[in-house]
Amino acid sequence: MKQKVTLKLIAKELDVSISTVSKALKDSAEISMDTRQKVKAFAKLYNYKPNNIALSLKNRKTKTIGIIIPEIVHHFFTTVIGGVEKVANEKGYNVIICSSNNSFDKEVINLEMLASGSADGFILSVAKETQQKRDYHHIEETMSQGMPVVLFDRIIDELVCDKVIIDDGKGAQVATNHLLSLGCKKIAILTTVDYISVGKLRTNGYLRALRVYDIPFRDDYILKIEDVDNCETEISDFLENKDIDAIFAVNELFAVTAAKILDKQGKKIPNDVAIVGFTDGILSKHFIPSLTTVSQHGEEMGIRSARLLIDKLEADDNVPEEYKTVIIDTSLIQRESTKK
Amino acid sequence: MKQKVTLKLIAKELDVSISTVSKALKDSAEISMDTRQKVKAFAKLYNYKPNNIALSLKNRKTKTIGIIIPEIVHHFFTTVIGGVEKVANEKGYNVIICSSNNSFDKEVINLEMLASGSADGFILSVAKETQQKRDYHHIEETMSQGMPVVLFDRIIDELVCDKVIIDDGKGAQVATNHLLSLGCKKIAILTTVDYISVGKLRTNGYLRALRVYDIPFRDDYILKIEDVDNCETEISDFLENKDIDAIFAVNELFAVTAAKILDKQGKKIPNDVAIVGFTDGILSKHFIPSLTTVSQHGEEMGIRSARLLIDKLEADDNVPEEYKTVIIDTSLIQRESTKK
């Protein structure tokens, strides 16, 4: 275990003071050309790297952004991360990713850990459990300590902070409209339980579209899925002997699962039943038939979130606080599952 | 921007010394019961959290593990991360994830950044570019500075460190054997260019299986895909008018893409052509027909990697260095694409 190279060590070796070394490395005009070159040569030789930890302590900022997401094994969230990284790297920020695994407790632990010195601000999408509990003290606390927070996708209306969302309702409405315009009249919806904000919003969009087209809503056309891991049986039961000509699913997994069940039932997509999903992931793209879907533009969400956060981090302290909500446009990606 | 609560602040408010506060919070017997309770109550009220940065500086360790992976938008890598997190959290370590985006430069930057104070050790899978360039100075440097490194999946033989891999060759051989045992004789392989270590190993496994079964290798049955993003055309050209009865693909994307092309050609899976892929991701699982695949047990890889790293981090300094290579068993998950 080799000794770490520090300013102190270089100073001792070269028999000058620490501050001389520090200044020389920054090419300060104060220091003679001669010393500067000597110090720099030595530093390079010994591969000196300033210690980030010490810098953070001194500057009281870490130059890193903390991201906390509900699930790391999830295509949408990883695309968001990609967007954040893009902007962060450009602006000289590091990115730390933590996953809450949809657990409230882990979200709290992660946030507190990162907040106590590891990151200057946060980009986060709250855990399912947090939405259910409606306990946001950890986020409020973080903000009250002066660390900006940007919420994305699964946001919390009650919190006053920057937010980046898509217009879930509109996306769902457009998707449903698309089905209606194909002539579908018996459109089922596969959605989540109500406390998942995005699920509820998408359901509302679906209802709105029906209303506009004057199609009466039927209670037996809606399935609110409780346990995502076990959606297959729920969807299967739901679709049994159901007379429908289209399905709108609020996520990719529900859409694909429904497609598989229909396939088993011998129904043809899109001729017997058309399908539109939500989230443009790899499943929709590679499934046969490929699935029409509402793209959430995850990378764009990440980019916008990172920009909002960095703006806050680098804002003048005396500029009055102002919080924005960025709404990203969704787009409908039409594929084979709605080609009639 | 509220003032951060520090020991100093508490000390001032309570009119005691900083060290008294520090000791009181740690329930030191030196401090009177009375003072202890007073301090603790105050700390709780003001929501005091020790500053990790200061602790890291003092203790010269960060209690965090750095993970660097080639791609964040990749199911396999995220499952590995999941495994690492599991162990890390248990043992009180934080996890920082960075993605190199398969770029050598970004890998170097990320590693150096994390190495200069943000993490105590690393778990990493090298970028494609790094494997191509064969330039590992950044990793060697990190290790020579006393920070342990565990390589997984895309490893580097020349580096002396802990490693966690699957037996890629054996996995491929088992997969090919499976096809052979179904009676397939004309088995094509979709693989990567040779400098990708795992691609080459899997190809070797395929060749070995053929040899054992005494099937002569045919040059026109192997496709080494250069540009993954554009594999569709390459595979499509390759499969055109090809007389084969099975395909072994070294990853999920190649397998699914081939399946889609065969579907277009009107060939039936598995009856006309059987398929086995590699990596147990969501695509293989949800595709119709579902694809037989070699599972890499990503989570297990993460768990083992984290354990190796933490063992090193917590080892006595005077214990002689010893490096292990853990080989995780693959398993063949049989699905519809090989059900004859």
Add this chain to the structure above:
DNA sequence: TTGTATGCGTTATCAC
């Protein structure tokens, strides 16, 4: 041109 002193937040040591 160079060096000294100070502080960032913490803990450990030692003195009172």
Add this chain to the structure above:
DNA sequence: GTGATAACGCATACAA
């Protein structure tokens, strides 16, 4: 029982 001091690695205002 309590407090002063030094140290972790760095940057910088101020002296020399």
